[in-house]
Amino acid sequence: MLSERRLQVLRAIVQDYVGTEEPVGSKALTERHKLGVSPATVRNDMAALEEEGYIAQPHTSAGRIPTDKGYRLFVDKLAGVKPMSPPERRAIQNFLEGAVDLDDVVARTVRLLAQLTRQVAVVQYPSLTRSTVRHVELLSLAPARLMLVLITDTGRVEQRMVDCPAPFGETSLADLRARLNSRVAGRRFTDVPSLVEDLPEAFEAEDRGTVSTVLSTLLETLVEENEERLMIGGTANLTRFGHDFPLTIRPVLEALEEQVVLLKLLGEAKDPGVTVRIGHENAHEGLNSTSVVSVGYGSGGEAVAKLGVVGPTRMDYPGTMGAVRAVARYVGQILAES
Amino acid sequence: MLSERRLQVLRAIVQDYVGTEEPVGSKALTERHKLGVSPATVRNDMAALEEEGYIAQPHTSAGRIPTDKGYRLFVDKLAGVKPMSPPERRAIQNFLEGAVDLDDVVARTVRLLAQLTRQVAVVQYPSLTRSTVRHVELLSLAPARLMLVLITDTGRVEQRMVDCPAPFGETSLADLRARLNSRVAGRRFTDVPSLVEDLPEAFEAEDRGTVSTVLSTLLETLVEENEERLMIGGTANLTRFGHDFPLTIRPVLEALEEQVVLLKLLGEAKDPGVTVRIGHENAHEGLNSTSVVSVGYGSGGEAVAKLGVVGPTRMDYPGTMGAVRAVARYVGQILAES
């Protein structure tokens, strides 16, 4: 077990390294932090910390830098979440309130996060599966061709073409539309399947095929989680990554383009609060030198999607976590209002 | 006026520089290209070309590199568009044909362009203004609240909330829906305003306010060009930019995030064929060291949107132009089919 002072030393190392981006030595540490002990003592502590794997030296005879394990300890035990200042909160709220539709909310959120954290921001569109149905619309485009439009409580709209096995009259269409909406409007997506399964029985034999087709298309749309979209911003902040630039940045850019990877990344974070994944804790190889700070957000009490930032492991964790948490909170509010 | 041989020399310089990424000298030129003259002669020609501003030397005694003006001459006079090979064409077609909806078409196009050109790809979503209306749908969400859904021939869907000045009955709603569609379905966006202006007159006085509101929302949606979206991909290719990395790449990343800038950039290219904007020809400062190759594409004969790539001025123009042109052509086909 590490003594209290050694933890202080680790904290000081993390803070200094994050600030200066340079390996930090024992002397500099005692000068910048009031540890009340001499450099020699700190050296001993550092040796112990290195032994335990919390810090490392990039080259022999250089200062120490924190390892992933060191950052982990820092995040878990040594640092809290730094709350946003009231003016910042107000700025966030004002900026988000100007949004006119869902796309705009997401776009603004991305910009905001990128600006606040000076890192790459990732915002997932509110997920379909956990939200509720506001309305289902059916349009007849051709005698045997329908368009199914699904509108969610978060303002998202999904549309699908439906090719009917047989022509479908306007009357039947209106009937189906009415029955469908009376059953599913306001219900959660997960409840929909059981609510509509007996619907074909209410129709004439000739229309049942079409009704079934429409229903299965609707259910497909509901479960189609891979359709989840996300928006990315602040990639220019990648240039602040470090000196050994091209090698570091390339895999990150590649990973960011793989939306699947990002979605998985966000999805893995199960914690209800702010989740931090540091360096090699990220499954994707290209992100091994980055940390991901993410959190769920939602219009009600429940989270319907995630947002977060991707940055170098050498980042200001308390500040970043505070910003991510605050933005998530306000986005949730905005979504609930609209 | 430049003699024929001097143009050949310029062409050789551009080709070599694009290939090697290094300033090219007179000796290397005569070795790699069969110019039939000695290095000394080439040196004289180079001096003349430099005098005219087509090439420059980065340092006093180093080889020459083309200037923006040099590339311009190369593109205009010295190089054609390199057509894609049949296998490449087939690959493009196959890849695009797998798309399931508009989003997917655009996403695939971006990936494809980025891969083919190894540069950053930008694809604009088919513009609303030039396409036609497939269907307009009105949904009643609350007594005095409607949702307007507009479906275009390119498969795009736009929705807007409408707050009515007075409650609007189901019967009136159905009436409005029917009248609206019979007038505008299949018509071009630009024709819609004149087609609906007298519509309120057909309704009872109490409903006219709502009808007008719906119509103006519809018209707003139609003209809202700034809502034009685009998709970007292949940013990882920015790492191939050059050695003087961080300085070059940062403004480019920033410019790419400003969708407005990109839209303006694409919009400026009026040429019906492939347009090339080289270095400082780009209005945006951050893109002064890049070239933009763009072209319009569309489902019918007419272009409804643009696509293109952004890369270093030192790029393979004939190949890039060929790829951009081919992709645009096939995307147009796919859109026409669906």
Add this chain to the structure above:
DNA sequence: CCTGGCACTCTTCGCACGCGAGTGCCAGAC
């Protein structure tokens, strides 16, 4: 008008050197 030769300019690279930051360890003080 083209060519070969020649002198000149600069950049780049390798190498040796010294400086400074940082470390590890040890003996002594509290």
Add this chain to the structure above:
DNA sequence: GTCTGGCACTCGCGTGCGAAGAGTGCCAGG
């Protein structure tokens, strides 16, 4: 026991110099 000050050692990094190489400009001759 724990902390401290001192000391010798290791390296990375910046600097300066010299040689090499590439490329140029110019000139005289074919």
